[in-house]
Amino acid sequence: MACTDKGFYVGMVLGIVMSSMVASCSAYFFKDTELTWGGERGKIFNGGQLLSLSLDKFSGSGFQSKKEFLFGRIDMDIKLVSGNSAGTVTTFYLSSQGPNHDEIDFEFLGNVSGDPYILHTNVFSQGKGNREQQFYPWFDPTVNFHRYSIVWKPQHIIFMVDDIPIRVFTNEEAKGVPFPNKQAMRMYSSLWNADDWATRGGLVKTDWSKAPFTAYFRNFKATDLSLSSSSKSLSDSHVESNGLDANGRRRVRWAQKHFMIYNYCTDLKRFPQGLPPECKRSRF
Numbered sequence: 001m002a003c004t005d006k007g008f009y010v011g012m013v014l015g016i017v018m019s020s021m022v023a024s025c026s027a028y029f030f031k032d033t034e035l036t037w038g039g040e041r042g043k044i045f046n047g048g049q050l051l052s053l054s055l056d057k058f059s060g061s062g063f064q065s066k067k068e069f070l071f072g073r074i075d076m077d078i079k080l081v082s083g084n085s086a087g088t089v090t091t092f093y094l095s096s097q098g099p100n101h102d103e104i105d106f107e108f109l110g111n112v113s114g115d116p117y118i119l120h121t122n123v124f125s126q127g128k129g130n131r132e133q134q135f136y137p138w139f140d141p142t143v144n145f146h147r148y149s150i151v152w153k154p155q156h157i158i159f160m161v162d163d164i165p166i167r168v169f170t171n172e173e174a175k176g177v178p179f180p181n182k183q184a185m186r187m188y189s190s191l192w193n194a195d196d197w198a199t200r201g202g203l204v205k206t207d208w209s210k211a212p213f214t215a216y217f218r219n220f221k222a223t224d225l226s227l228s229s230s231s232k233s234l235s236d237s238h239v240e241s242n243g244l245d246a247n248g249r250r251r252v253r254w255a256q257k258h259f260m261i262y263n264y265c266t267d268l269k270r271f272p273q274g275l276p277p278e279c280k281r282s283r284f
């Protein structure tokens with residue numbers, strides 16, 4: 001079967017067959033996305049298999065998926081800005097539009113050479129975020145490509161790095177916690193200047209003498225899970241329909257024990273009135 005834009009929708013109807021179809025279309029990824037800002041700062045190479053974004057004094061750049069979907073899994077291999085990346089932020093996230101938007105974020109906060117990036121995650125539902133968890137990566141994210149994934153299902157959201165789950169946000173609407181499950185989202189990715197807060201809370205500014213700053217992207221894959229969400233997707237390592245398997249749970253504990261540097265769920269100073277309800281039971 002030809003790999004066309006229709007594959008995305010045909011796949012939804014065919015259910016499980018979709019995974020392999022979408023996989024076979026992943027090389028055509030950049031046909032499914034568009035550079036949306038930054039002009040020449042966004043570039044596509046290798047017949048559409050590699051994309052770079054850059055940032056200079058005048059502007060950053062970004063791209064987004066042409067399609068939106070309600071539940072899905074997105075994967076992207078990213079090689080972050082190397083050298084002195086302080087003040088820069090690279091993003092890879094899902095978002096809906098409008099004032100009460102939903103959003104599921106990966107943000108990579110740069111640093112001076114040799115000091116660690118921060119891998120920042122957040123979940124917005126109906127316009128409200130404030131659910132940050134941050135990690136130091138266990139590798140140098142600027143030397144090689146690493147895979148970052150968001151699994152968004154009606155039951156939960158899972159953040160993964162190189163297929164290792166690092167965070168689970170469970171649907172706890174029963175406890176009154178809003179969960180993003182009504183608004184379709186698009187994938188967005190960008191590189192921009194945020195030296196007012198990104199590095200050591202804004203203390204370290206972008207060194208423009210090192211510009212342009214460049215990050216690289218490849219192997220984007222969007223798997224629509226809207227109809228097949230009850231069937232186990234073949235590509236979901238460690239992910240079961242109700243959450244993680246035992247091995248996946250071990251890995252989340254490993255990542256959180258050794259690499260988590262901030263968790264809103266333990267920030268009592270920030271929530272003097274009491275921690276948000278979703279923080280009470282789950283350790284994640």
Ligand SMILES: *[C@@H]1O[C@H](CO)[C@@H](O)[C@H](O)[C@H]1NC(C)=O
Nearest residue numbers: 109110111115116118199200
């Ligand atoms: C940058 O390095 C400093 C010093 O090691 C560290 O405190 C900080 O968390 C690192 N990351 C960012 C994004 O500020």
